[in-house]
Amino acid sequence: MEFPTLGEHCQFQSCNQVDFLPLQCKCGMVFCRVHFNEHCVSGNCDMAPKPREINLQSDDQIYRCSEKGCRKGNLHEMLCNKCNKHYCIEHRFHPSCPEIDDETMAAKIEQIEAPKRQFQEANKHLQEKITENIRKALQSSAKVKTASKIHLMRIKQKALGPKSISSSDRVYFSIKKPLNLEPKKVEIVENINNIKPIESVTLDPDLKDTVPVFISTKWSLGRAIDSICDSCHIKNENNKAGYTKLRLFRQLDGYCISPLKMDVDVSELLSKEVLLEGDKLVMEYIDNKVISGIDENTQIFLS
8 A cells, every 4th residue: 555654444333434534523532424423323322413403494495395395405595496495405396386377388488588689689680770770871973883893993903911812812901000008999789770871972092090801701700800900909908917909899880899799790791781891990999898788689889
């Protein structure tokens, strides 16, 4: 044996096993954990510690099992999904609940789920409204379409990006860099009626004050932002704890591209027309408190 002096033999009759963490009674005898408890409750030793009895009637910290005839208590409450009563581990998954039938339970679940579905449908409508709003303005003039093509050609001629990206996977944008490290003021929109309509659009094909870049359609938005920052020499600490975060905005309407979900694919944003190749995008710092205070259905616009 490698450690012959470690541990002691249990002195309980017929046990004698070596316990590396033995328990010693005040009478001097040494036991393993199982037989120490038996020694204490046997009543043969006056010096053994008495087990503490829990008074379920007076101890407010103990949750008593609701099963008839069960006196077990728990420190943590475990409620039945049907009758909302506490049950111990043994009776927690009881086969039936007389308090609420299945029909009533289904009605309660529907009462909870209905507002969630309504909110999701409203958010979907909000997204469609934003996309329709901006694209209608773009399509209002044939000159805008022609200018967009020319703008994209000029971007491709000067674009920066990782050479490892194959030409078939490249997508091009022009990026306006942040003027400073201070967080930009933003407008939070939760109500579809608060979106300001765009009546007309003037596309500026001038690349002045912007950096043409290309990224991969196979990347996530987070990786795309990292690559754009490398190409444009923008200080990027999105992966660190700080009071500001970098986000991408459309220059045309100030719309923030997926403020929370950084794992969304660039190809998905393109297919949903949240982004169009050749778009002029704005990279800006925003307060981290703004991001932490919204949910995935909230939209952000530059003020």
